[in-house]
Amino acid sequence: MKKFEQFKSAYESIVRNNKIGDFSEVYVSAITSDFDRLFELAWKTMKEYMYKNLGMQAAKTGSPKEILSLAHNQGIIKDGAVWLEMLQNRNDDAHIYRLSVAVIYKSKIEEVYLGYMKELIDYFKDVIPDEQIQAAKVSEDLLEESKIKGVPLWELAVKEAKKQDVSVDYIVEHWKKP
Structure with a gap:
């Protein structure tokens, strides 16, 4: 659980x-x-x-x-x-x-x-049996892009998620530089 x-x-x-x-x-x-x-x-x-x-x-x-x-x-x-x-x-x-x-x-x-x-x-x-929670991952590329563009991480993640029609969670974990 x-x-x-x-x-x-x-x-x-x-x-x-x-x-x-x-x-x-x-x-x-x-x-x-x-x-x-x-x-x-x-x-x-x-x-x-x-x-x-x-x-x-x-x-x-x-x-x-x-x-x-x-x-x-x-x-x-x-x-x-x-x-x-x-x-x-x-x-x-x-x-x-x-x-x-x-x-x-x-x-x-x-x-x-x-x-x-x-x-x-x-x-x-x-x-309740033990379940391991996956540690949250954040794409290093996304963090770097946020710094380079001077855009808050959350704003960049939301924009990319809308552009790719995927969840914000997916972007935060998997986004790669184009």
Whole structure:
């Protein structure tokens, strides 16, 4: 399941890059943003697993709150209240304008939430087979062309994709100099 592989990768990145107890503005901003993305991957992994692997129709279109409730009822997550708190914190994070509030959120991520994420990963490791995510490739020719022309990479990729009637992903990975 690609979603699970992305979830594991995002978790490992946070754990690897976080400096525990560093509450400088840069780390607080980076870790809280990364955690918000991790939370998204967590609930969407639960959603996909319950729909595709357990055949739960209610998981197909459920909101994060509904998915967390279903996951708790299925025994996928143990403490539904903490997961709902994570959801609330994730939602509130977009509106945090004071460093002092963000510091508390980062502290909670380090001391509580990452442990719950690890529990979820461990649960899924037992029920979802490993899949290797292909590392993203970017055409060296495309990068060079972007620099030479002074055109942003995304703009050049979109233009080339339209010209060749292929996906932007294909251009980013396979574009060659004419």
